[in-house]
Every structure is written in C-alpha cells, then in structure tokens.
Amino acid sequence: MAEILVLGAGAMGSAFCFPAADAGNTVRLVGTHLDQDWIKSIQETGIHPKLKIKLPETVVPLFHDQLGEALDAANDLIVLGVSSAGVRWAIERLGAAWKRSASVLMLTKGLHAHNDTLQIFPDTVRDGLNACGIRDTAVGAVAGPCIAGELAARRHTSVVIGYHAAKTLKTVTAMLATPYYHVDPSIDLVGMEVCAALKNFYALAVGCPAGFLAKQEKPTNGALMHNLAAGLFTQALVEMNRMVKFLGGTEASVMGLAGAGDLYVTCQAGRNSRMGYLLGSGVSFSKAKSNYMAEETVEGAELAFALEPVFDRMFRQGRLDANAFPLATAIMRTVCRDAPFDFCWPAFYGNNRQVSGEAAMSTAINLERRGDVS
Amino acid sequence: MAEILVLGAGAMGSAFCFPAADAGNTVRLVGTHLDQDWIKSIQETGIHPKLKIKLPETVVPLFHDQLGEALDAANDLIVLGVSSAGVRWAIERLGAAWKRSASVLMLTKGLHAHNDTLQIFPDTVRDGLNACGIRDTAVGAVAGPCIAGELAARRHTSVVIGYHAAKTLKTVTAMLATPYYHVDPSIDLVGMEVCAALKNFYALAVGCPAGFLAKQEKPTNGALMHNLAAGLFTQALVEMNRMVKFLGGTEASVMGLAGAGDLYVTCQAGRNSRMGYLLGSGVSFSKAKSNYMAEETVEGAELAFALEPVFDRMFRQGRLDANAFPLATAIMRTVCRDAPFDFCWPAFYGNNRQVSGEAAMSTAINLERRGDVS
Numbered sequence: 001m002a003e004i005l006v007l008g009a010g011a012m013g014s015a016f017c018f019p020a021a022d023a024g025n026t027v028r029l030v031g032t033h034l035d036q037d038w039i040k041s042i043q044e045t046g047i048h049p050k051l052k053i054k055l056p057e058t059v060v061p062l063f064h065d066q067l068g069e070a071l072d073a074a075n076d077l078i079v080l081g082v083s084s085a086g087v088r089w090a091i092e093r094l095g096a097a098w099k100r101s102a103s104v105l106m107l108t109k110g111l112h113a114h115n116d117t118l119q120i121f122p123d124t125v126r127d128g129l130n131a132c133g134i135r136d137t138a139v140g141a142v143a144g145p146c147i148a149g150e151l152a153a154r155r156h157t158s159v160v161i162g163y164h165a166a167k168t169l170k171t172v173t174a175m176l177a178t179p180y181y182h183v184d185p186s187i188d189l190v191g192m193e194v195c196a197a198l199k200n201f202y203a204l205a206v207g208c209p210a211g212f213l214a215k216q217e218k219p220t221n222g223a224l225m226h227n228l229a230a231g232l233f234t235q236a237l238v239e240m241n242r243m244v245k246f247l248g249g250t251e252a253s254v255m256g257l258a259g260a261g262d263l264y265v266t267c268q269a270g271r272n273s274r275m276g277y278l279l280g281s282g283v284s285f286s287k288a289k290s291n292y293m294a295e296e297t298v299e300g301a302e303l304a305f306a307l308e309p310v311f312d313r314m315f316r317q318g319r320l321d322a323n324a325f326p327l328a329t330a331i332m333r334t335v336c337r338d339a340p341f342d343f344c345w346p347a348f349y350g351n352n353r354q355v356s357g358e359a360a361m362s363t364a365i366n367l368e369r370r371g372d373v374s
Numbered sequence: 375m376a377e378i379l380v381l382g383a384g385a386m387g388s389a390f391c392f393p394a395a396d397a398g399n400t401v402r403l404v405g406t407h408l409d410q411d412w413i414k415s416i417q418e419t420g421i422h423p424k425l426k427i428k429l430p431e432t433v434v435p436l437f438h439d440q441l442g443e444a445l446d447a448a449n450d451l452i453v454l455g456v457s458s459a460g461v462r463w464a465i466e467r468l469g470a471a472w473k474r475s476a477s478v479l480m481l482t483k484g485l486h487a488h489n490d491t492l493q494i495f496p497d498t499v500r501d502g503l504n505a506c507g508i509r510d511t512a513v514g515a516v517a518g519p520c521i522a523g524e525l526a527a528r529r530h531t532s533v534v535i536g537y538h539a540a541k542t543l544k545t546v547t548a549m550l551a552t553p554y555y556h557v558d559p560s561i562d563l564v565g566m567e568v569c570a571a572l573k574n575f576y577a578l579a580v581g582c583p584a585g586f587l588a589k590q591e592k593p594t595n596g597a598l599m600h601n602l603a604a605g606l607f608t609q610a611l612v613e614m615n616r617m618v619k620f621l622g623g624t625e626a627s628v629m630g631l632a633g634a635g636d637l638y639v640t641c642q643a644g645r646n647s648r649m650g651y652l653l654g655s656g657v658s659f660s661k662a663k664s665n666y667m668a669e670e671t672v673e674g675a676e677l678a679f680a681l682e683p684v685f686d687r688m689f690r691q692g693r694l695d696a697n698a699f700p701l702a703t704a705i706m707r708t709v710c711r712d713a714p715f716d717f718c719w720p721a722f723y724g725n726n727r728q729v730s731g732e733a734a735m736s737t738a739i740n741l742e743r744r745g746d747v748s
Binding site: 051052053054144145146147149150151152153155156157158160182184219220221222223224225226227228229230231233234237238241251254255256257260261262264265268269345348349350 | 425426427428518519520521523524525526527529530531532534556558593594595596597598599600601602603604605607608611612615625628629630631634635636638639642643719722723724
C-alpha cells in the first residue's frame with residue numbers, strides 16, 4: 001500500500017483516483033484553483049460533477065491551499081493531472097512546497113517547444129524540479145486509450161506507464177494494477193509521450209470525413225467515407241512513427257496502446273474529432289472555435305499552434321524532411337491559417353521510403369533502386 | 375492503357391472496375407456461376423444490385439461461360455475477385471483456359487493451411503498455376519481499407535498493392551492510379567496479405583464490447599466501452615505484427631494501410647463486427663451464426679476454424695509461442711468451441727517482450743533483466 005497525491009481534480013485526475021484507490025492505496029486528490037467547485041461537490045456528496053459518478057470513499061478531496069499539507073504525507077507517488085497550460089504552475093507550486101522524495105507520474109499530455117526541438121512533458125517537469133533544487137526525482141507518465149468517464153465507471157481500461165528508469169517503473173506499475181486497470185510497462189517514455197500528444201492533433205484530420213460527408217450530395221448507394229477516414233488514420237500513424245523515431249523513441253510504442261490504441265479511441269469520440277467534423281464541413285478554424293467550441297479546449301488545435309513554428313524551423317534547417325509530414329502540414333495550414341483541408345495524396349504512406357534526414361524518395365525512384373527481385 | 379480482366383462480380387470485384395476503368399483501361403468483368411443475376415442486371419441496366427450503383431459504361435460484363443473468350447484478349451492483368459472458397463475453382467478455370475502471359479492481382483483475402491504452416495493466397499495461386507504448367511506469372515494482391523460501396527461511389531480510397539517483384543509492381547500500380555484511388559506500392563506481399571486476412575478474425579474481438587455493453591447495467595455516467603475496444607484493437611495489431619514477423623513479412627505493413635488502416639475500417643462496420651457484437655452480448659457462436667447470420671459469410675469466423683488446427687500444431691511443436699497470441703487463442707475458443715469471450719489480460723501487450731521462438735517473458739523478469747538504467 002502506497003500514499004498517492006493527485007494534483008488536478010479535472011476529469012482525468014479524478015478518474016485516476018479509481019484504480020489508485022481500488023488498488024488499496026491512500027489517495028489524496030488536490031484540486032487546482034480552477035477546481036474549487038468540484039472539490040466542494042466531492043466533499044459534500046462524493047460525486048464529481050463532470051464524471052457524474054461517486055468517487056471511492058477512501059479518496060480524500062482537498063482544496064489547492066491544502067497542497068502543502070498533502071505534501072507533508074509520506075507520498076510515494078505524485079500524480080499530475082493538471083491541464084497542459086497548468087504544467088508550469090504545477091512545477092512552481094510543487095517546487096515551493098516539496099517535502100520529501102517521491103516519484104512523479106504525469107497524466108497531462110503535450111509537447112514543449114524547447115531549444116529548437118520538442119521536449120516531452122515529463123522531461124520538462126524533471127528539468128523544472130531540478131531548477132527548484134529537487135534532484136533525482138523520476139518523472140514518468142501514463143498514456144493509452146483512456147476516456148476518463150469509462151475509467152471512473154471501472155470499465156476495462158488498458159494503459160501504458162513509462163519511466164526512463166526500469167526500477168521506478170516496476171514500483172509504480174505494481175502500485176496501480178487492479179482487475180479493470182491493465183498496465184503495460186514501458187521504458188520508451190519518449191515514444192509513448194510523443195504519440196500521446198500527437199494523437200489529438202491527428203484526430204482533427206481523421207474526424208474531417210464526417211464533415212465532408214455532411215456537405216456533399218449523397219451517392220445512390222448511400223456510401224459513407226470510412227475508407228477516407230482509415231486512410232488518414234494510417235497516415236497519422238506513419239507520421240507519428242517518423243516523429244517518434246526523430247525524437248529518439250521506438251516503433252513499438254507507436255504500434256502499442258500509446259500510439260495506435262489511443263489514436264483509435266480519440267477518433268471514436270471527443271472534442272478533437274468534433275472540431276475535425278466542423279473543419280471538414282467547410283467551417284474555418286477561427287469560426288468553428290468561436291461559434292461552436294468557444295468554451296472548450298481543443299488540445300489538437302492548441303498543439304497545432306505550438307508545433308507550427310517548431311516544424312517550420314526544423315524544415316527550413318533541413319533537420320526534418322517536410323515531405324515526410326504531409327498530413328501534419330495540412331492540419332497546421334487548416335488550423336493556423338484558416339485554410340480548408342487539402343491533402344497531398346502522392347506524398348502519403350510510403351512506409352518503405354526513407355525519410356528523416358534525407359528527402360523522401362518518390363515511389364518510382366525507390367522501385368528503380370530496388371530493381372526487380374524475381 | 376491496359377486490358378484488364380476481373381474474375382468475380384461480387385461487390386469487391388465489381389467495385390474494383392471503377393478505378394480500373396476510370397484510369398482509362400479496357401475492363402472485362404466476368405462473373406462466376408454464382409454471379410449470373412448480377413451480370414444480367416449489369417448487362418440490362420448497368421446497375422450492380424449489391425453495390426446499388428451504375429458501373430462505368432466502358433466495363434464489359436460477361437457470364438462465366440465467356441471466360442475463355444475474355445482470356446482471348448491481350449490481357450495485361452487478371453484480377454481475382456472470387457470468394458476465398460472460390461480460389462481453388464478460379465485456379466482450375468484459369469489453368470484450363472489460360473492463353474497468354476498476364477500478371478494476376480488478388481482481391482480475395484485469406485490464409486491457406488499448407489505444409490503445417492500458413493501460406494498467403496497469392497503464393498497458393500502461383501503454385502496452382504505452376505501446377506497447370508503456367509509459369510513465370512507474377513501474382514500480387516490489393517489490401518488496405520476499402521469498403522466496396524465507397525470505392526464504387528468514387529470516395530477517396532487508399533490501398534496497398536504488392537508484388538514480390540518490383541518491376542511488375544511498378545507496371546500494375548501505374549495502371550490503376552486515379553484521383554480517388556490512392557495506391558501505395560509494396561514488395562512486402564507476405565506482410566500485407568497476413569494483415570489483410572487476420573483483420574477480419576481480430577475484428578470479431580474488437581466488436582464484442584458493444585455486445586458486453588448491451589447486456590450490462592448502465593453506470594450513472596453513461597460510460598461506454600471505447601477503452602476496452604481500443605485495448606483489443608491494440609492487442610490485435612500486436613499479434614498481427616508477431617504473425618507477420620513469423621511468416622517473414624515486415625512491421626511497416628502492420629503499421630500501414632494493410633494492417634492498422636484496414637483493421638480500423640473493419641472495426642467501424644461490417645459482418646465481422648456484427649458477429650463480435652452478438653458474441654459479446656452472450657450468444658454462442660453456433661446460435662449467432664444459425665439464428666442471426668445464417669445466410670452471411672463471416673470471414674473472420676471461417677478463418678478461426680481454418681487457423682485453429684494450424685495454431686494448435688505450431689504451439690505444440692514449439693514453433694510458435696502460445697503466450698504471444700492470447701487474443702487469437704480467446705477468439706478461436708469462442709468461435710470454435712462456443713465459449714464466452716474470456717481475455718487473459720496479464721498476457722496482453724508487452725510489445726517489448728521477446729516472443730516468437732522463445733517463451734514470452736513476464737514483465738517482472740523483463741524488468742529485472744533490463745536493470746535500472748538511470
């Protein structure tokens with residue numbers, strides 16, 4: 001039995017308390033200053049208003065000004081469930097009130113533009129804590145297909161938990177396994193975190209065929225656009241794999257829960273798919289955001305704005321091959337420049353082409369070079 | 375411009391005529407003896423009754439007894455669109471009436487139990503034609519996410535076309551490209567065909583959460599089971615990858631259109647998903663087949679019956695590690711032995727574990743061996 005502190009009482013942070021508590025741990029859930037109403041509701045009724053379900057009774061709900069008190073406990077694990085915009089805030093608060101050695105586990109997803117490249121959030125937090133004088137803290141993450149409301153309903157959920165260090169990984173995964181929370185351990189923290197961030201971005205594109213469909217004339221046989229969606233889904237995986245390799249992760253993560261699994265679930269439902277639908281139906285991003293989703297965070301679109309200048313620099317410096325990321329380029333153009341979706345089909349797929357570092361070769365050239373093998 | 379003969383006027387064979395004709399080729403569509411009514415309808419009205427759409431006017435519909443006549447033409451490409459049960463018949467008919475050199479392209483999907491292992495259909499057809507004295511014929515295949523009705527409505531569709539020989543590959547892909555039919559060439563014919571066959575089989579499992587959901591009490595927050603479906607989707611990819619490697623294919627195919635792309639579209643709709651739903655809702659396979667889907671071919675279930683004895687022998691002979699295929703094992707038990715779905719979660723995922731050839735190591739052992747790297 002371990003002592004676990006969860007910082008951030010949004011849907012995901014609160015849902016994480018279910019397996020954490022059901023596995024027999026002591027769990028303290030500390031809201032941020034934005035979560036006051038939710039903590040109040042949990043204290044009074046046990047029910048989380050967004051998850052619409054009662055938290056396990058052993059979970060202790062605390063307000064943000066009780067963080068110091070929560071850090072007094074002998075915490076084995078500190079879980080970050082803040083929004084991506086709240087990561088900096090969390091580092092500062094933890095840095096100021098840190099008491100004793102604990103591992104950190106991140107639920108927050110995103111990529112941080114850093115030194116002209118992209119950094120995974122766990123490394124950003126590690127560096128931030130280091131800068132506060134807190135050293136030797138292992139910072140890992142949870143990724144994989146996990147809709148918060150389903151986890152809170154104790155539906156079978158499979159996640160990957162990753163740390164750079166295998167020893168911490170073993171301790172933390174052992175802490176959390178329950179009959180419905182299936183934990184796949186990984187030491188490819190880079191690969192899984194790159195996938196976890198990019199899936200929201202690429203889901204914008206996979207969602208657009210439903211929008212195309214809504215504005216087009218129906219054919220006599222009522223055909224939908226699953227073929228198109230599946231093609232975009234595949235290209236998303238292909239590009240995620242290229243970015244994972246570029247940043248030092250491994251292909252197994254792309255083929256696993258953090259990559260294919262989470263992209264699958266993200267494309268079935270959620271805000272990024274809905275934005276994709278709006279964009280596909282011909283609404284510009286600015287109009288779609290202000291007219292239909294003004295109050296909502298569309299993580300994939302926020303990432304598009306963060307990625308564009310970094311991609312642009314890496315393309316111009318020749319560190320990354322623009323031909324290897326045609327779908328990412330189309331998404332950034334649509335989100336950041338209010339352009340309609342326009343896919344450069346001849347640049348798609350080509351798993352066998354060499355990318356990253358050198359120019360993607362055309363299929364014809366590739367076949368010429370291979371020669372006829374039979 | 376090429377001369378193309380399509381044998382088999384079912385939904386997929388007929389849908390293939392759209393890009394084949396739109397790319398400017400002469401296309402003859404020869405029905406089997408089971409397709410008489412469809413050929414008659416196309417001859418009289420142009421409309422394919424199952425696709426519910428008019429074929430391109432340049433496509434020439436022919437009855438099965440006109441196959442010899444169709445083979446008199448200077449065919450560059452012979453496309454096999456028969457059912458998997460019809461492959462043997464097609465080899466015999468082609469073998470008997472073969473006139474001149476042509477490449478073969480297969481739309482039919484499946485795996486053939488052969489010499490205690492599994493053989494991809496293109497190789498089965500090549501061997502069959504060889505046995506009829508027809509040598510040096512390149513037999514390739516089309517795979518990838520392609521719902522026939524969508525292709526016939528000229529929806530954007532991305533496929534992979536594969537041949538062992540790069541020269542034939544180049545000729546055939548050049549023959550078929552149109553603005554809506556996006557062809558990704560591959561020389562990993564083994565990898566793509568293994569994926570194409572297995573996706574129907576694994577879709578049975580990914581479809582079952584919808585069935586579980588139908589028979590369970592609803593939680594207060596209305597949670598669905600996307601997390602579970604995505605977990606099964608991931609494990610399907612992981613096992614497809616293991617089988618592809620075992621049979622000599624490459625990982626890029628699993629991550630591409632033939633693997634992840636086609637599995638994605640197969641899990642969105644179709645007969646295999648519907649059977650998965652029935653199995654998940656607690657109906658036994660025999661009852662589901664006879665009471666609800668008696669008239670329909672459920673390819674994934676047919677493959678389960680074909681795979682079971684082969685897997686069993688390979689497991690017993692130690693050529694394949696049973697621990698590496700827990701989802702396949704669960705599906706075969708459910709389909710071939712009328713058992714309810716029962717997933718062995720601790721055996722799932724573990725992309726980083728060594729499989730194939732040696733026993734899958736437990737996560738604990740694996741982590742011990744790796745040691746703490748930081």
